[in-house]
Amino acid sequence: MLIGEYEHSLDDKGRVTMPAKLRNDIGERFIITKGLDGCLFVFSQAEWSNFEAKLKELPLTNKSARDFVRFFLSGATECEIDKQGRFLIGTNLREYTDIKKEVVIIGVGTRLEIWDKNKWKDYNDNDNISADDIAENMTMLGI
Numbered sequence: 019m020l021i022g023e024y025e026h027s028l029d030d031k032g033r034v035t036m037p038a039k040l041r042n043d044i045g046e047r048f049i050i051t052k053g054l055d056g057c058l059f060v061f062s063q064a065e066w067s068n069f070e071a072k073l074k075e076l077p078l079t080n081k082s083a084r085d086f087v088r089f090f091l092s093g094a095t096e097c098e099i100d101k102q103g104r105f106l107i108g109t110n111l112r113e114y115t116d117i118k119k120e121v122v123i124i125g126v127g128t129r130l131e132i133w134d135k136n137k138w139k140d141y142n143d144n145d146n147i148s149a150d151d152i153a154e155n156m157t158m159l160g161i
Contacts, residue, residue: 020044020125025135028119032112033104034132037123041099044130050107051094052114056137058107059090060097060123060130107132 024037036044049066053059061069073090076083093114097105107117120135133141 019127020130021127022125024123026121026123028107028112028117028121029104031106032109033100033106034121034123035103036099036105038103040123040125040130041103047096047098048105049094050097050105050111050132051090052092052111053131055141056115056133058111058115058117058132060132061128065128 020040020043022037022039024040026034026037028034043062044060045062045064047063049061049063051059051061069090073087076087078084093111095108095111099105111117115132115134116137117132117134122133122135122138124131124133124138
């Protein structure tokens with residue numbers, strides 16, 4: 019399971035170190051794409067296959083479904099961890115999330131999220147993100 023919060027810096031080429039504790043679960047090759055809430059999503063090959071299968075089931079005749087598929091697939095790229103444990107975040111993905119130098123990589127179970135450090139701080143400092151409010155809303159999801 020992908021869990022935890024890790025701070026890293028991008029090098030001049032846009033590479034970042036994959037936290038050692040996450041490498042086995044994410045694998046040597048993985049998919050990175052635009053995510054929601056202003057972050058990037060990182061999927062292992064197996065999780066990406068599951069996600070892609072769900073995208074394929076969406077109706078082609080539904081505009082919202084087409085938009086959803088385009089959003090995730092157009093920015094997706096396969097990444098590989100180099101011998102120093104780094105991987106490249108492409109320019110288009112760095113621009114999408116406004117990542118400059120400092121990033122936070124978080125594990126959220128089946129995927130990782132990569133956040134610009136300041137965006138992550140703002141997200142967590144936001145008044146509408148409280149544990150009590152989140153917990154109250156989980157009953158709608160059956161938790």
